Amino acid sequence: MENLDRIGPVLVMFLAAGLVLVLDLLPPRSNKRVLAEVGLVGVVLSALWTAALLIRETGGSPTDLAFAGTVIVDNFTLFFYFLFPAITGFVILGSLDYLDQMADRAAEYFALLLAITGGAMLLAASNDLILIFIALELQSVSQYVLAGFLRDSRSSEAGLKYLLLGATSVAVMLYGMALLYGLSGSTALPDIAAALRTASDGQKAAYLAAAGALAVGFGFKMAIVPFQMWAPDVYQGAPTPVTAYLSVGSKAAGFAITLRMFYGTLGADSIAGDWANMFALMAALSMTAGNVLALQQSNIKRLFGYSSIAQAGNFLVGVAAIASAGGRFTVSSSAVLFFILAYTFTNLGAFFAILAISNRIRSDRIADYAGMWKRAPLLALVLAFCLVSLTGLPPTAGFWAKLYVFNAALRADMVWLVVIGVINTLVSAYYYLGIVRSMFFTDPRVESPVQPTVSLSLSMAVATLGVLAIGLLPGPLLNVAERAATVFAR
Amino acid sequence: MLGQWGHMGFLVVVGLSLPAVALVISFLLGLVKIRPKDPNAIKQDTYECGIEAEGSAWVQFHSGYYVFALLFVVFDIETVFLYPWAVALRQEKLFAFVDALLFIAILGVGYVYAWRKRAFEWR
């Protein structure tokens, strides 16, 4: 039972998913509110369980293995045990409104969403290649379906593209895992790390090839260049709450496993420098390509697709910095975790504002956001605030996030990467603030006011306050990130 | 190692060669004019009896087939997992038993879902 306790928060998620499905099948068909409430209860219970684990963790051992070492529940895992349910809670609240359009599909929708969350949490807790793969697949399969959930031509195209590219990248990743198994004779991450430490020079190339192959699969999840092709189409075609989830949840899951895999397992000095350079290159490409392509978008969801590629590039700057920094591991990995948190709040806030607006004006075109200040002052303010945070200006969470990440890169002597990052911040300011300008300083074509629903306003308020609070007082959250990152300290 | 599979290999070879030999013999007999070659319309029919085949085989089939095939694959994989379970059950005792029951129960939800959503009905 000790074992089950460790993955309790995950089990709660899966149980909630199953319950949602079963409730829908029972003769008195429950309405979608009940299903959403089941989901929310699952989220809260899961978070409470994590809190209980955390309280015990402070007195207990630093790492906790369970299930014959396939599952690891340390501070890093607990960080994501909190993060993923939180994201899902937000997304469920944001979906209520949206689901009015699809009356009897709510069960599948919520069940898949909860299954993804459970999968993402399990991914963060994985300590074995087999579990990593299966947790990743659970998320991917559900996400393919959710991307095509609307079943119209655009949504189906999104689902299909996501599926085809996803299956290909997962196949490459699996090849990398096979290489690791062949090199180390074990699927357990600690065994692989041990094998790497004693590896001969001849094996180094094979380890690097494996690292590259893994980066394909993880990079696909994070939507970084050159594995970003799916992002704009899927972001545009998927239902907007799903897009919101993909832009934060899927990315966070990708980074969770990247950190665990690359620092926890492949972090030996003999190859760390090489893959750090690979990530640095990907970071530079992602930031540049994402921002430049975002400049010419006219659809706001598509714009966020490109913007999220650029933001993933920012995460990667931190990722690359960790390995180059050698002994100073925690500074950079906590910067990445802090960035993930800040980005989550910010992007969710922005997406809720977009949801609230697009639900009413029935359009995703940026041109239709003109003069939003006059139609919905609060929504316009929230969106503007989140866009400022995405740009990385004070007094927002995004400012500190960028500061920490770039600082980590500077300490790792990656000046060129920071220069590219700063130039890209300027480029991104152009299109982020362009939306703000259009909302505040142009006249609306239609005067009718836009009103958000209660659930949306609530989640929007929480997300925005989060962005503001982190922006004014980044200390506590940085502590949290640092504690989670201690796992990788050596 | 190969020994126990040698019989299997032998079977495969025999199985593959039977039709090949038949075709070759027929061809050789045709060369020396023992086998008559006299094609006509009825003989060239796809099916000798039953309803006459009409049009091209390249039509779009009903998508229901696909759902059935998919259901088949899913439960096929379930069976595959139960096979090592059956072999290992005697050693692993209660834990494995409960484990597999849970596995089946989860897929049972899927089965009920498919049933209630009328995926087993042909429409």
Next chain:
Amino acid sequence: MQIHSTEQVVFYLLAVVAVAAALGVVFAQDIIHSALFLVVTLILTAGVYVLLSAEFLSLVQVLVYGGGVSILVMFAVMITRVRDARGPLDGAQKPIAIVAGLAIVTVLVLMISRTEWQQAIPAVNRPDESPVRVQRVITQTDKGQLMSDTDAIGHDLFTTFAVPFEVASLVLLVALVGAIYLARGEEDEVT
């Protein structure tokens, strides 16, 4: 290339035909032919697994890929429209794809042939306790006999890999729900 044993003869036989069939998948003009070539490759891979003494995997390969997935592929071809499915499927990127493919093959072959791989640890000799794993995979029965690989997999599935095993059923469930949901057209919504 020196040939030492019957196993190697069988291996090269299987490998050559499997690779040829795989090329057939890519180069066949008719999508049905591609699908049939794919079935050949998949079944022959099962033969390679037998040579590696992975009998269970071989059985899975035949059952799932040879049976289920092949049927799925054929049905998928059948429900596509005729005009989309006929003729060559190459795009303008074919030359680039060929160059990239050959480059990857070269790199992989070089990498694989030059690396010292971990020798497979014979099942009986594997240490019972590794410093890392709480419970190491035990590959001996109570009487100390060598297990068959199905035994070993069964054992692993219900001890070390209990979590992935259960999650596998969730993946299947999710795939089932998703497939039924997506295949169900709008007109079937009334229940």
